[in-house]
Amino acid sequence: MCDDHCALNVYMEEGRVVDIDGYKEHPWNRGRLCSKGRAAVDLVYHPDRLWKPLKRTASGWQEIPLEQALDEIAERLRGIQKRYGERSIGVWKGEAVGFAQQEEMARRFVHAIGSPNYFSNDSMCFNGRWIGYTVVHGAWSVPDYEHTRLVLLWGANPPHAHPNMTQMIMRARRRGAKLVVLDPRLSAVARQADLHAPVRPGTDGALVWGLIRALLERGAYDRELVENHSVGFPALEAYARAFTPEVVERETGVPAALLGEIAAALAKAAPAVVNYVGNGLEHHENGINNIRAIAYLDTLLGALDREGGNRLAEGFPTRRLTLYQERPLTELGPIGAERFPVLYGLRQECHTMTAMDTILSDRPYPLKALLLTGANPAMTNPNTEKVRRALAALELLVVRDLFLTETAQLAHYVLPAASFLERSELHVHAMFQVVTLTKKPLSFPGVQDEYQFWHDLARRLGAGEFFPWKDEEELTRWLLEPTGVTLEQLAGHPEGYPYRSIRYEKWREAPLHTPSGKVEFTSQYLKGLGYPELAEYKPPSYQSSPDPAYPFVLVTGARKLLFYHSRFQNIERFARTGRNPEMEMHPADAARLALADGERVRVRSRVGAIELPVTVTAPNEILPGTLQITHGYRQANVNLLTHDDVFDPISGFPLMKAIQVQVESLRRPATPPDTTP
Amino acid sequence: MRIVTMDPEICVACRNCEYACAFKQAGTFERRDSNIRVSFYPQERVCIPGTCVHCEEPWCLEVCPAAAIGRNPETGAVEIDPDRCAGCKMCMLACPYGAIRFDAKARVARKCDLCGGDPQCVKFCISGALQFVEAEEAFAFRRTSLDAKLTDLLGLAKGGRR
Numbered sequence: 001m002c003d004d005h006c007a008l009n010v011y012m013e014e015g016r017v018v019d020i021d022g023y024k025e026h027p028w029n030r031g032r033l034c035s036k037g038r039a040a041v042d043l044v045y046h047p048d049r050l051w052k053p054l055k056r057t058a059s060g061w062q063e064i065p066l067e068q069a070l071d072e073i074a075e076r077l078r079g080i081q082k083r084y085g086e087r088s089i090g091v092w093k094g095e096a097v098g099f100a101q102q103e104e105m106a107r108r109f110v111h112a113i114g115s116p117n118y119f120s121n122d123s124m125c126f127n128g129r130w131i132g133y134t135v136v137h138g139a140w141s142v143p144d145y146e147h148t149r150l151v152l153l154w155g156a157n158p159p160h161a162h163p164n165m166t167q168m169i170m171r172a173r174r175r176g177a178k179l180v181v182l183d184p185r186l187s188a189v190a191r192q193a194d195l196h197a198p199v200r201p202g203t204d205g206a207l208v209w210g211l212i213r214a215l216l217e218r219g220a221y222d223r224e225l226v227e228n229h230s231v232g233f234p235a236l237e238a239y240a241r242a243f244t245p246e247v248v249e250r251e252t253g254v255p256a257a258l259l260g261e262i263a264a265a266l267a268k269a270a271p272a273v274v275n276y277v278g279n280g281l282e283h284h285e286n287g288i289n290n291i292r293a294i295a296y297l298d299t300l301l302g303a304l305d306r307e308g309g310n311r312l313a314e315g316f317p318t319r320r321l322t323l324y325q326e327r328p329l330t331e332l333g334p335i336g337a338e339r340f341p342v343l344y345g346l347r348q349e350c351h352t353m354t355a356m357d358t359i360l361s362d363r364p365y366p367l368k369a370l371l372l373t374g375a376n377p378a379m380t381n382p383n384t385e386k387v388r389r390a391l392a393a394l395e396l397l398v399v400r401d402l403f404l405t406e407t408a409q410l411a412h413y414v415l416p417a418a419s420f421l422e423r424s425e426l427h428v429h430a431m432f433q434v435v436t437l438t439k440k441p442l443s444f445p446g447v448q449d450e451y452q453f454w455h456d457l458a459r460r461l462g463a464g465e466f467f468p469w470k471d472e473e474e475l476t477r478w479l480l481e482p483t484g485v486t487l488e489q490l491a492g493h494p495e496g497y498p499y500r501s502i503r504y505e506k507w508r509e510a511p512l513h514t515p516s517g518k519v520e521f522t523s524q525y526l527k528g529l530g531y532p533e534l535a536e537y538k539p540p541s542y543q544s545s546p547d548p549a550y551p552f553v554l555v556t557g558a559r560k561l562l563f564y565h566s567r568f569q570n571i572e573r574f575a576r577t578g579r580n581p582e583m584e585m586h587p588a589d590a591a592r593l594a595l596a597d598g599e600r601v602r603v604r605s606r607v608g609a610i611e612l613p614v615t616v617t618a619p620n621e622i623l624p625g626t627l628q629i630t631h632g633y634r635q636a637n638v639n640l641l642t643h644d645d646v647f648d649p650i651s652g653f654p655l656m657k658a659i660q661v662q663v664e665s666l667r668r669p670a671t672p673p674d675t676t677p
Numbered sequence: 678m679r680i681v682t683m684d685p686e687i688c689v690a691c692r693n694c695e696y697a698c699a700f701k702q703a704g705t706f707e708r709r710d711s712n713i714r715v716s717f718y719p720q721e722r723v724c725i726p727g728t729c730v731h732c733e734e735p736w737c738l739e740v741c742p743a744a745a746i747g748r749n750p751e752t753g754a755v756e757i758d759p760d761r762c763a764g765c766k767m768c769m770l771a772c773p774y775g776a777i778r779f780d781a782k783a784r785v786a787r788k789c790d791l792c793g794g795d796p797q798c799v800k801f802c803i804s805g806a807l808q809f810v811e812a813e814e815a816f817a818f819r820r821t822s823l824d825a826k827l828t829d830l831l832g833l834a835k836g837g838r839r
Contacts (some may be wrong), residue, residue, distance in 0.1 A: 021797075021800050021801075022800055022801075031800060032800060032801065032803055033800065033801055033803075034691075034693055034803050035693055035696040035697065035700070035706060035721045037800060038697070038700065038801070041808050159691045159803060159804065160691070163691070163693075164803060165688060165806040166803045166804045167692075167803060167804055167806075168804045170687045170804045170806070171805060173686075173687070174687070174818060174821050174822055174825070175821070175822075175825045176822060176825035176826055184767060185718065186722070188689040188690065188691050189689055189717075190722075191689050191690060191717070191722050191724055192686065192687065192688075192689055192722075192724070193722075196722075204837065286683065316769060330750075493791050561691055561692070562696075562706070573704075573705050573707075574706060576705070576706070576707060577696070577707065577708075617719070618719035618720050619717050619720070620720055633826040654802070667771060
């Protein structure tokens with residue numbers, strides 16, 4: 001249900017789930033749980049949940065039997081394949097149907113029917129950080145909170161985004177570790193920070209280069225790692241020189257003295273430093289290079305794969321369901337692969353923003369059908385107005401979901417999808433190197449799990465040979481074969497099966513998974529694609545070329561504890577907990593616009609406008625001139641304001657966290673006071 | 678007996694404890710239905726969770742004219758019997774920590790009952806600021822940080838490495 005993968009107790013009465021809490025024996029969450037997990041009780045039996053397939057007709061939605069729906073969808077897909085070719089069909093996996101095997105099933109299906117076009121929310125989440133870290137040291141490392149002496153968080157707010165990390169960070173603090181939070185907002189985790197540096201959105205690159213300069217100046221870097229296990233150090237040293245504390249202060253707003261304090265704390269705690277980047281860094285014009293430069297810190301501090309630092313996790317070696325070896329299909333031109341070769345080259349991820357342009361223009365070739373499972377781009381992708389126009393222009397849109405989402409409302413067919421309690425799947429916790437098999441406490445007639453759906457549709461399209469397993473259990477057995485671990489063994493370890501003991505400093509024994517086998521301060525791979533070889537800093541355009549008509553900088557997408565992107569807003573007892581939606585604003589800005597807390601405003605960007613109430617924060621809770629709106633609310637969908645044509649050039653991630661906007665009050669001017677005597 | 682301890686140096690005021698308590702008490706996620714409250718003072722960056730510590734000599738119990746407040750023999754929790762409560766609110770005045778609230782719908786006083794020995798606020802506390810521990814061990818975390826610092830320093834003095 002969310003990407004934190006907490007271990008749960010599910011309490012049943014007469015076949016019905018009545019309550020959920022945390023399972024104590026699992027090392028991941030140790031029995032603690034956030035309220036989203038418990039709300040699955042409301043989710044599963046929600047009165048608006050879909051139980052029957054729906055077909056759009058001239059007179060509205062019509063309920064039809066599942067077999068008929070699959071037959072009709074298959075027939076229409078065959079027609080589209082015949083008219084426009086196999087690649088005119090795309091599959092899009094969202095998060096409402098899970099984070100485990102569901103992704104590879106969708107990837108397998110689309111290649112099995114001859115199209116390379118797999119899409120997901122990952123062309124605007126997660127992959128940016130994965131790419132940034134992987135280019136530098138071959139993997140996105142995991143934090144070793146249990147042994148750390150300092151936790152450095154960049155644009156990450158675990159209490160709301162990865163709740164379970166909070167207890168790990170706080171246990172480290174109890175043992176004496178320091179907490180440093182870099183964020184334009186005083187986020188929940190920043191409330192307990194030893195140092196909080198409110199950095200202007202998108203300028204983190206300048207800040208980290210300032211830290212690199214300060215560490216080099218003190219000679220506080222790991223000579224063994226740098227000399228024997230890295231490439232490009234001279235270039236890094238030369239580039240860092242320009243980032244004096246004064247330059248950094250001017251660029252980021254972080255006082256020079258605070259920068260010095262952070263550098264000193266890092267040098268003292270090294271190598272046991274957890275250096276963690278959140279989603280806040282991804283949605284910027286220079287996002288990947290900012291993240292790459294942050295990843296450099298791991299090596300300089302000696303934290304790379306060291307106890308208490310950022311560990312290179314070893315995965316659970318299951319079989320892969322993807323067909324990239326057997327049927328790469330790259331000659332068919334996966335959408336976005338040419339424009340963003342790193343996103344496709346490293347992640348085999350097509351680019352959803354380019355998909356909208358493709359649908360609307362038929363260029364470079366027609367994209368005529370999309371099968372979406374658990375995805376709601378009409379709410380979560382940037383530039384909603386265009387997304388809606390594009391999805392409505394498809395010849396066939398099929399949406400599987402638990403609810404009739406904003407996206408499902410545009411579909412030709414809507415199919416009911418299973419929740420996480422209606423399937424059994426493998427969860428790998430790389431931080432602890434344990435694997436856990438979930439139980440399947442519920443099933444509802446006519447509601448297919450992911451495997452059954454792809455299996456049944458593939459069979460109808462002549463691709464049944466790729467889905468030979470009878471059901472998800474048989475599939476899981478096949479996945480497990482090379483691991484030497486059986487389904488029965490996993491079932492006997494609800495506390496997680498340790499698949500490999502944890503080791504450090506693996507770079508001593510084997511080369512890293514980079515082209516050179518070393519830490520790459522400079523990347524020939526990126527240089528070859530026309531990008532700078534070093535993670536250079538570029539200021540965000542609101543700073544380098546501000547538009548006076550749009551004087552505020554809007555950050556979107558800060559998480560709220562009870563909501564997960566566009567999900568759970570329909571849980572009524574959640575919606576009643578506070579002001580939802582809201583726009584956060586500094587009190588000085590509110591005073592200038594004569595706005596009181598709770599007043600409604602209109603926010604306008606170059607893309608569009610929305611109306612919502614303003615929340616006036618305390619003076620230290622957000623930077624002056626900066627605003628924040630959380631996404632996912634149909635009453636005020638912030639993606640009506642976000643850009644789908646300004647990208648990070650390496651990852652193709654859209655600009656969503658430094659948008660130039662204007663704000664106007666919606667209050668009617670007060671009647672002039674009566675001045676008659 | 679075991680009590681719920683609160684650490685203001687760990688709490689991030691995420692309010693999960695309030696949600697969990699309200700869910701158990703009233704089936705909602707609303708603050709006013711919760712027997713635990715978290716205060717957050719942004720400018721000072723201070724988060725203070727507060728709930729009943731089940732005093733050995735509970736003033737609320739002593740002041741109650743309806744004898745509605747008693748101690749649960751199994752859990753040791755000081756509990757209010759809503760059927761006996763007259764709604765006079767004197768227990769709220771008596772409690773020095775403000776840990777008793779008035780339920781305007783049922784017109785009775787409400788307070789923490791340790792959920793019968795399995796306090797939901799602790800299970801849903803994602804930071805670890807709330808712990809359910811034996812009273813003898815209460816607030817032991819105060820020593821943990823000091824111990825960590827001393828271990829570090831004494832270890833160094835003995836030639837250990839940071």
